[in-house]
Amino acid sequence: MRILHTADLHLRNPKDERFKALECIFDKCSINEEKVDLLTISGDLFDNKENIYNLRVELRNLIEEYGERDSFFKPKFKILIIPGNHDETLYDINDYLGSNVELLCGKNVCSYNTNSLNIIGIPYFKGDFDSIISEIEDAKKSSKVNILLVHCTLGFPEIRREGCGEDREYNYLPISMEQLIYLDYDYVLAGHFHSSYIQKSFQKSQDSKKNWFIYPGSPVKITRNEKGKRRVCLIDTETQFIKPIELDTLYFDTCNINFHPYNMGKGLIELYQFIDKHKQNLELNKAELEISLNGYISIPEKEFKEEVEKITGNIKYKNNVVQVSEILNNSIFIRFKEILDQRDITAEKKEELFNFIMGAF
Ligand SMILES: [Mn+2]
Known part of the structure; x- marks a missing residue:
């Protein structure tokens, strides 16, 4: 499976550069580009409730448009979304954002499965990560590639306050490297950190397999902290390759x-x-x-x-x-x-x- 991972678009207006960035990402997922099976959006797709109805309609139209375009040539790519700290109240489990969209919300630990992947999503969560960590561990499947989608603050020196845009909740849901190692998911596809693409490996012990934690960074300029070309992350779970892909979006x-x-x-x-x-x-x-x-x-x-x-x-x-x-x-x-x-x-x-x-x- 080929996964394209992004987060933190902070959509505000269906006509602006942020919305165009979403189109740019859909292009990457679509027929002519990276042949993606799955697009993951780990939180803060929307910025706030202003314009939300208008945005949802435009978003659904855009998704359906890409779906039709793709279905003629290949199975259309699936989109998985979790709510972040900016858009936690903007979804309902009964929302319809397009036939290929799966909203992971409604409970603390949500799952989505394919033949080879077990994807666990953590929608916006107010409490301490430790209070749900065993539930997340139990959700793992040893026969599949385990992927965790989470909007969080990784406890690492380069993750600084200004890296999360002008977010007052910059320390939202702190997760430590020890917790990641304990969980031992193959891929942790995260959101919340805006300023740059970060890819970190972690492993249970020296001779165990390498797992990956990825912050793709915002795919478009949100504040003055998003310096340099914006990127998304492409993962092939079969060949296990991971690479950042540059976007032609505002930076x-x-x-x-x-x-x-x-x-x-x-x-x-x-x-x-x-x-x-x-x-x-x-x-x-x-x-x-x-x-x-x-x-x-x-x-x-x-x-x-x-x-x-x-x-x-x-x-x-x-x-x-x-x-x-x-x-x-x-x-x-x-x-x-x-x-x-x-x-x-x-x-x-x-x-x-x-x-x-x-x-x-
Ligand atoms: Mn954000």
Whole structure:
């Protein structure tokens, strides 16, 4: 079975970039792309109850449209959804979101089975993970590949508050590595962590098989924390391969350049490389960039602006640079620079001292 895993779309409006991201994911699942059997959405498909009726209708139409398109060529892909901490109240077990949609909700531990897979979903859960852990363990089937869908906060150093968007419940349903090891599911397909794709292995003992925990990250920009191209996770449970797949959806990125008056070219090249990297996505309106130019320059400010805009075109940027040619010709400053150049310290330290003295002048 081929599974495409995502979470945290936070849908708000049937016309916006988040909804388009869903279409992009459906495309990946559909006939021409990854030949997916199952799409898993581990929570926060919807952002809140605003627009929810409209969204549900649009979502159902879209799902049916893809279903019809696929059914002619291959069995249509199934969609499994669990509620997260943002959309826990937005589902009812009797909701109809399309003939191929399975909502895993209504009890603490829900299951969905295929010939080879035993999929267990944990819909939004207020209590402590330990209070349902034995029920989750009991739900495992030794004859099948066991998969856990859960919206949670993994207790790991890189999972920080800002990684979950502007979520006040950033520490929602904490799960530790020890709990994952105890459960020993083959795949834990999680949601709640927005900022990046994270794939971690865990195993019962050194010689036992490797299991995988995956946060796909939001498939579209939600806040300013979703930097870089967005991804989903593709898993083939037969060949056991797992890989992130990049999406052509809206993402965010920042660029902070520190200009140095003796080496203006370096900053301009950095700027050029940043713009060039995002060029294609900018043209498609899929990249939202924040550029900030800082530091000191030796050429007139007007000339600097012209040089910069040859590169940026009509992309917005923040210009915080200061023109310092007068200081560069100051005899005390020249003496300081000579001493600094002779000092046996790292280039970074030199730069730091240079900026410090420049600020003082
Ligand atoms: Mn979320």
